[in-house]
Amino acid sequence: MRTYAGHSDARRSNELYRRNLEKGQTGLSVAFDLPTQTGYDPDHELARGEVGKVGVSIAHAGDMRTLLEGIPLDQMNTSMTINATAAWLLGLYIVAAEDQNVEESALQGTTQNDILKEYLSRGTYSFPPGPSMRLIADTIAYTVQHVPKWNPINICSYHLQEAGATPVQEIAYAMSNAIAVLDAVRERVPEELMGSVFGRISFFVNAGVRFIEEHAKLRAMALLWDELGRTRYDVQDDRHRRFRYGVQVNSLGLTEAQSENNVYRIALEALAVTLGRDARARALQLPAWNEALGLPRPWDQQWSLRLQQILAYETDLLEYPDIFEGSIVMDGLVAELVKGAREEMGHVAALGGAVKAVDYMKSALVESHRERWRRIESGELTVVGMNRFESTEPSPLTADADGGILVVDPEVEAEQRAALETWRSERDSAAVDAALSELARVARDDSENIMPATIAAARAGATTGEWSQTLREVFGEYRAPTGVGDAVAAPSESLSEVRDEVERLSEALGRRLKFLVGKPGLDGHSNGAEQIAVRARDAGMDVVYEGIRLTPSQIASSAAQEGVHVIGLSILSGSHAELIPSVLSALTEAGVENVPVVVGGIIPEADAAKLREAGVAAVYTPKDWDLNAMMRDIVTLVAQRHGADTAAPA
Amino acid sequence: MSPAPADGAALGARLRDGDLRAAPAVLNLVESRSDESRAQTEALLEAVSPTALGAEAPGFIVGVTGPPGVGKSSLLSRLVAAWRADGRSVAVLAVDPSSRRSGGSLLGDRAGSVRDASDHAVFIRSTAAGDRLGGLAPATRAAASALAVAFDVVVVETVGVGQSETEVADVADTVAVVVQPGSGDVLQFLKSGIMEIPDVLVVTKSDLGDVAARARADLSAALRSLDSRSAVVSVSSVAPPAGIDELVSAIDAHRASLDLTAHRVRSRRMHALADFAAEHGDRGLRALGGRREAEKWLSSRDVALDVTALRHALEQRAQPRP
Numbered sequence: 014m015r016t017y018a019g020h021s022d023a024r025r026s027n028e029l030y031r032r033n034l035e036k037g038q039t040g041l042s043v044a045f046d047l048p049t050q051t052g053y054d055p056d057h058e059l060a061r062g063e064v065g066k067v068g069v070s071i072a073h074a075g076d077m078r079t080l081l082e083g084i085p086l087d088q089m090n091t092s093m094t095i096n097a098t099a100a101w102l103l104g105l106y107i108v109a110a111e112d113q114n115v116e117e118s119a120l121q122g123t124t125q126n127d128i129l130k131e132y133l134s135r136g137t138y139s140f141p142p143g144p145s146m147r148l149i150a151d152t153i154a155y156t157v158q159h160v161p162k163w164n165p166i167n168i169c170s171y172h173l174q175e176a177g178a179t180p181v182q183e184i185a186y187a188m189s190n191a192i193a194v195l196d197a198v199r200e201r202v203p204e205e206l207m208g209s210v211f212g213r214i215s216f217f218v219n220a221g222v223r224f225i226e227e228h229a230k231l232r233a234m235a236l237l238w239d240e241l242g243r244t245r246y247d248v249q250d251d252r253h254r255r256f257r258y259g260v261q262v263n264s265l266g267l268t269e270a271q272s273e274n275n276v277y278r279i280a281l282e283a284l285a286v287t288l289g290r291d292a293r294a295r296a297l298q299l300p301a302w303n304e305a306l307g308l309p310r311p312w313d314q315q316w317s318l319r320l321q322q323i324l325a326y327e328t329d330l331l332e333y334p335d336i337f338e339g340s341i342v343m344d345g346l347v348a349e350l351v352k353g354a355r356e357e358m359g360h361v362a363a364l365g366g367a368v369k370a371v372d373y374m375k376s377a378l379v380e381s382h383r384e385r386w387r388r389i390e391s392g393e394l395t396v397v398g399m400n401r402f403e404s405t406e407p408s409p410l411t412a413d414a415d416g417g418i419l420v421v422d423p424e425v426e427a428e429q430r431a432a433l434e435t436w437r438s439e440r441d442s443a444a445v446d447a448a449l450s451e452l453a454r455v456a457r458d459d460s461e462n463i464m465p466a467t468i469a470a471a472r473a474g475a476t477t478g479e480w481s482q483t484l485r486e487v488f489g490e491y492r493a494p495t496g497v498g499d500a501v502a503a504p505s506e507s508l509s510e511v512r513d514e515v516e517r518l519s520e521a522l523g524r525r526l527k528f529l530v531g532k533p534g535l536d537g538h539s540n541g542a543e544q545i546a547v548r549a550r551d552a553g554m555d556v557v558y559e560g561i562r563l564t565p566s567q568i569a570s571s572a573a574q575e576g577v578h579v580i581g582l583s584i585l586s587g588s589h590a591e592l593i594p595s596v597l598s599a600l601t602e603a604g605v606e607n608v609p610v611v612v613g614g615i616i617p618e619a620d621a622a623k624l625r626e627a628g629v630a631a632v633y634t635p636k637d638w639d640l641n642a643m644m645r646d647i648v649t650l651v652a653q654r655h656g657a658d659t660a661a662p663a
Numbered sequence: 664m665s666p667a668p669a670d671g672a673a674l675g676a677r678l679r680d681g682d683l684r685a686a687p688a689v690l691n692l693v694e695s696r697s698d699e700s701r702a703q704t705e706a707l708l709e710a711v712s713p714t715a716l717g718a719e720a721p722g723f724i725v726g727v728t729g730p731p732g733v734g735k736s737s738l739l740s741r742l743v744a745a746w747r748a749d750g751r752s753v754a755v756l757a758v759d760p761s762s763r764r765s766g767g768s769l770l771g772d773r774a775g776s777v778r779d780a781s782d783h784a785v786f787i788r789s790t791a792a793g794d795r796l797g798g799l800a801p802a803t804r805a806a807a808s809a810l811a812v813a814f815d816v817v818v819v820e821t822v823g824v825g826q827s828e829t830e831v832a833d834v835a836d837t838v839a840v841v842v843q844p845g846s847g848d849v850l851q852f853l854k855s856g857i858m859e860i861p862d863v864l865v866v867t868k869s870d871l872g873d874v875a876a877r878a879r880a881d882l883s884a885a886l887r888s889l890d891s892r893s894a895v896v897s898v899s900s901v902a903p904p905a906g907i908d909e910l911v912s913a914i915d916a917h918r919a920s921l922d923l924t925a926h927r928v929r930s931r932r933m934h935a936l937a938d939f940a941a942e943h944g945d946r947g948l949r950a951l952g953g954r955r956e957a958e959k960w961l962s963s964r965d966v967a968l969d970v971t972a973l974r975h976a977l978e979q980r981a982q983p984r985p
Contacts, residue, residue, distance in 0.1 A: 141901060372732075489902025497769050512765060523668070523695035525766070525791065550767040555791050558771045566780040574788055575770075576691040604684075 018314065019044035019069035021425045022432075023079035026069040030084060032311070038318065040090040041122075042298065043080075044068030045102070047535035047586060050137040051562075052098045052481025055429040058564055062591030063535050064426035068094075072433050073476045077105040078112055087115045091122035092167075092259075092296075097139035099126035100152050101480045104467040107160070111472075123164040123259075125217065126152055129190045130169045132371050132493040133378060134176035136537015136561045139481055142368045144456075144488035148463055150197040155464035157202060157210055166194060167217040167259065174219035175265045176540055177382025180230045180350055185357035186367070186374055187216060188237055193367040195246060201462070211242050212253030215295075221263040222278050224285035228337070229346035231258070231285075231292040236351060259296035260286045264304055269635040271398030271405050275302040280320060287324060289343075291335040297321055303411070375496035379543050386544055390639060391507070399638060421587070433476065440474035448473040449483050456487040495539070495560045497546050508552055511641055514648045515553040521657035522578065528647065529577040530558040531568040533596055536586035537561050541613060545581060548640045549647075565592065569599035577608060578651045584614040594627050609650045613637075668692055671703035675710020678813040683752055686786040689809050693802040694790065704805060705971045711812045712969035719927050722811030723918055726835030728821045733843040734867040737900035739820060741907045743785060749911070751815035752784035756803050758821045760792050768792075786814070792821075804934045807834050808970070824849060829859050833933035836926060837917045839863040839910070844871055844878035853885050860891045862917045869897040869905055893917075924966075932961040935973035943981065950981040 018033065019026045030041055045068040048060035054072055055064045064070050071077055081089075086109070095102045103124050107117045128145040131138040138145065149166060156165040170178070170187035178186065191214060198210050216234070220227045235256035242248035262282035267275045279299050286294040299317045301309030309317075324330055337343040364370040388394040395401045448470040455466040470480055519525045530546045532539060539561050546558040557575050572580055580600075584592060593612055600608070609630035616624070621632040630650055637643060652658070669692045677685035693704050713719050727742075729735050739755065746753050759770050770789035779785075790803060803819060810817045821831050824840070832838050840861035842849045852858035864882055869875040875897055883895045894913040898906035936957055940948055951957040957977065964973060 143901075487902075495771070508765075516766070523697035523700050524691070546769060550769045551765050553765045553767040555768050555770060557789060558769060560771075564780065570780040571787075573687050574786055576687050576694070576788070 018042065021065040021421055022070055022429055023076040027080050027082055040092065042092045043094065045095055046070045047137065049477055050095060050098060051535050052139045052477060054476050054478030055426065055433055057478055059535055062588035063586060064429050065421055066588050067586050070429050071105065071477065073436055073474060074105055074108045074471050075436055077109040081109050086110045086113055087119045094125050096125050096128055096131050097137055098477060098481060099124040100148050100463055100467050101477060103152060104471040107468055108471045117160050120160050121162045123167050124152065125169065126166040127169045129367055130172045133375050134172040136539055138491065138493060140484060140488040141491040142371060146193065146197045146368060147459065149194055150201050151463040153198045153210060154201040155462055157206055157213060164213055164215050167215050169217040171217050171219040171261055173378065174221060174263065176378045177385055178378055179381055180226060181353035181357055182377065182381060184230060184234055184350060184354040188241065189358050189361040189367040207246050208248045208250055208253045211246055211248045216258035218258050218260055219263055220260050220282045220285040222266050222281055224281050226346060227285035228288055228292065229343060229350055232347045233350040233354060235292050237354060257295050259298065260294040261298040262300065264300055267304055268396060268399045272303050273408060273410055274398050283324060287330055289335050289337040372494045375494045376499040379496040382540060382544060383547055444473040445475050448475055449479060452483050453487055456484055492560055495543065495558060497543050497558055507641060511644045512553045514645065518648055518652050518657055522655060525555045526651060527555045527575065527577040529572050529575060529580045530556060531563060531580060531582050532561045533563055533565055533568055533582060533592045534584060534586065534588055535562055536584055538585040542583040544640065548644060552644045565595040565599040568596055569603040569605060572600060572605050572608065573603040579647055580608055580610045582610065582612050587615065589614055589616055590620055593624055593629060597628055607654055609654055611647065668695060668700040668703045671706030672710050675707045678711055678809060681813050683783055683786065683813055686754060686810060690788050690806055693805040707809055708805060708970050711809050714967060714969060719923055720808065720811035722814050722817050724807050724811050724817045724819065724835045725914060726819045726831030726838040727841060728823065728831050729841030730824045731822050733841050734900055735820060735841050738841060738867060738898060741900050741904050745907050745911050746816050747785065753816045754786040754810045754814040755818045755820060756806055757789040758792050758803055759789055760822055804834050804937065824852065824858065832859060833930055836921060836923065837862045837914050839865050839914060841865045841867060843867045844874040850881055850885055860889060860893055862893055863913050864893055864895045865910060866895065866897045868899060870899040870901055928966045931970050932973060934970045935977060936961060938974050939977045947981050951977065
């Protein structure tokens with residue numbers, strides 16, 4: 014039992030971990046900030062506003078040492094949510110263990126290390142797919158031989174559901190992803206090790222509120238995994254073929270409106286992954302009830318930990334064998350999901366496997382998400398408190414002045430920059446240079462394993478940004494597909510009114526209403542931006558959407574060159590207070606005038622007021638779920654700026 | 664009510680002075696369909712016509728076209744980088760298909776790029792193709808000829824195969840058709856004449872090895888059998904990129920072999936005819952005796968006439984005689 018935690022710098026997170034361990038938490042789950050996850054140092058342009066924001070900033074071995082101070086690593090099980098830079102963070106962890114005189118072979122834990130879902134959903138990739146798969150294969154090959162108790166990869170279907178995946182898609186893409194990884198590892202380890210490799214692969218799945226079907230999904234995954242081991246990789250040992258998974262329950266279905274109801278949702282979702290023993294999660298991670306509002310406080314995390322403890326220690330959940338054994342209904346559900354998943358896996362295989370099918374899978378997910386949203390808007394799908402039973406008493410839980418969320422001290426970024434400078438000036442720079450050029454050499458030679466050179470660079474004092482930059486220079490940079498191009502248009506009736514307004518405004522403007530949807534900074538959560546882009550297109554606008562990770566000046570230059578009439582910015586990482594004003598001043602600098610800017614994201618009202626004061630025309634939060642209403646707002650806004658009339662002719 | 668359109672003549676003067684920052688305003692103007700804007704667009708085109716310049720616009724207009732998904736965008740970002748390394752300024756006019764259902768469109772590959780926002784010598788503008796299926800956005804022709812006054816290279820990027828390269832050829836000095844290995848239909852289109860022979864044929868994904876080499880060999884053989892001397896270039900846009908310099912040279916070599924004046928005169932005539940057809944439709948074309956007849960008549964006009972003058976001449980000719 015553990016909660017996903019980490020914020021600000023290594024020292025503050027270390028204090029938080031020790032507090033949680035005292036309360037009975039049995040392992041660590043480290044959250045890193047976006048610069049660490051995407052391979053930028055705290056002083057890089059793209060890191061602005063993100064340092065210490067969604068997790069802890071770890072720039073070098075010294076930070077890692079501080080993070081784990083006083084926590085005995087030979088007894089600790091540490092899960093690290095790290096992907097593009099997983100090899101590097103594992104290297105830092107091994108070096109921190111050396112400092113505690115703990116052998117690498119004694120270490121236990123998990124690196125998430127799953128890149129495909131970063132392209133498909135989460136957005137913290139650094140390198141192109143080919144080289145990224147090699148880094149994954151290298152860490153697996155290395156840990157199987159040197160850190161045998163380590164789970165080198167956690168294949169995540171969690172984020173696919175967050176991006177809109179149906180149960181069938183979640184199963185099929187996770188399995189296809191696993192196949193791509195295993196095929197890559199097979200080329201790098203002796204054949205006799207493939208059984209242990211297979212056995213070290215674990216999954217990280219999602220559990221939604223439709224908890225019966227979700228339980229069936231897990232049984233289906235266990236079945237397919239066992240089959241894959243037997244048929245494709247000839248895994249003889251039954252234990253190696255066991256489907257091991259951890260869970261974080263669904264965030265997509267949590268609501269900002271009446272957010273206290275999320276506690277019930279989370280409890281039901283927890284049942285999906287614990288009810289039947291044959292498909293029970295090995296690790297359970299529950300989000301805090303107020304995640305849709307921002308970063309949870311210690312008390313919110315405690316509340317979520319207590320739910321797990323009640324399930325485990327008060328209920329009789331763990332006292333029985335598999336309670337679905339012999340259930341005709343459950344078996345039927347499982348068979349249906351397996352059949353659908355096999356078909357979809359066949360489709361991915363026909364495209365050349367998961368790496369080549371990234372574009373296809375991304376488009377399919379955007380389309381599923383669009384369909385889900387349409388059902389919520391039309392009322393086909395009930396979300397209590399949001400599109401039904403909306404009336405509510407004022408909540409005492411969110412009444413306190415800070416808006417009910419933990420706010421990261423803005424000083425952290427400046428402190429981390431200064432600390433990094435000190436670190437750089439105190440290390441042996443010749444040793445760092447030598448370690449990095451060795452890293453580059455190994456990167457160019459596909460037959461070598463990246464880990465030894467990575468560990469050596471960590472020991473020499475290289476930084477997260479330096480390790481990543483060295484690899485970027487060898488591997489090249491990459492922009493993942495946005496998936497929006499192929500999404501099907503929504504049925505026209507619901508949109509016809511706003512479409513007419515767009516047409517009239519476009520006529521009045523002389524050219525079609527043009528809308529730039531931008532994601533500044535490192536935040537990779539693009540689901541919202543994608544759905545806005547698709548809806549605006551369906552409403553008849555020309556939409557410029559370039560995907561994630563743009564600097565304020567890139568957004569401003571696109572706005573100027575493209576001649577857009579309105580700009581929408583989406584930020585979910587909580588860095589709006591720094592990034593939005595930067596975009597506004599970049600726009601002024603680029604000579605973009607009279608173009609209203611609207612902002613969407615997880616933005617507390619106090620911040621929203623400040624943004625409006627700074628010149629933002631409108632702020633949208635998760636409670637503004639009616640996208641058509643948002644489109645009409647945007648039309649009105651542009652019309653007002655241009656003195657145009659969009660009313661229907663009498 | 665819309666904002667007063669920009670002053671076309673003034674924009675033309677800025678372009679003549681080499682002011683690259685005029686580009687967004689130029690595009691905003693030529694894309695606008697209001698009557699005032701169209702009058703100003705005519706003024707702009709007049710200000711950048713060979714008569715006003717005393718020569719053809721010096722910029723090199725390159726068409727890049729090919730089916731969706733072949734890697735045009737990443738190729739373009741490599742090409743732009745190569746031209747920039749060469750010190751040439753580049754404007755990219757990307758024409759995207761639009762949704763026929765809503766009229767809206769999703770733009771935004773913006774040359775698939777990891778861009779340097781501070782480099783003002785690169786201008787990228789995406790435009791929806793508009794209501795015409797697979798066609799060039801009406802504004803793109805005007806934009807290309809105007810920007811060629813100030814930019815060293817103007818790229819017109821379109822999506823499609825079989826039709827689009829013909830339209831791009833009307834605008835561009837040199838057309839590069841981009842295909843990926845294994846696209847047998849392109850081979851068939853070429854042989855059967857459905858597709859015009861491109862000036863340069865680009866085969867992407869050379870990192871695939873044998874498949875790419877075979878595709879290149881097949882296409883070269885097909886071109887030889889058609890008596891064409893067009894270059895076939897293999898490229899790879901993934902790191903490390905390959906063939907990009909060779910492609911830049913092949914494109915430059917084609918342009919060097921071109922009778923630029925004759926080509927641009929023809930291009931202006933086609934531009935005028937396209938504008939006329941967009942305005943007056945099939946009925947207008949019938950009044951001219953059909954498209955072929957109109958083209959023939961245009962080819963006998965004075966070579967010095969600019970697009971506006973040519974269109975007016977067509978309109979006059981289409982008037983019923985008293």
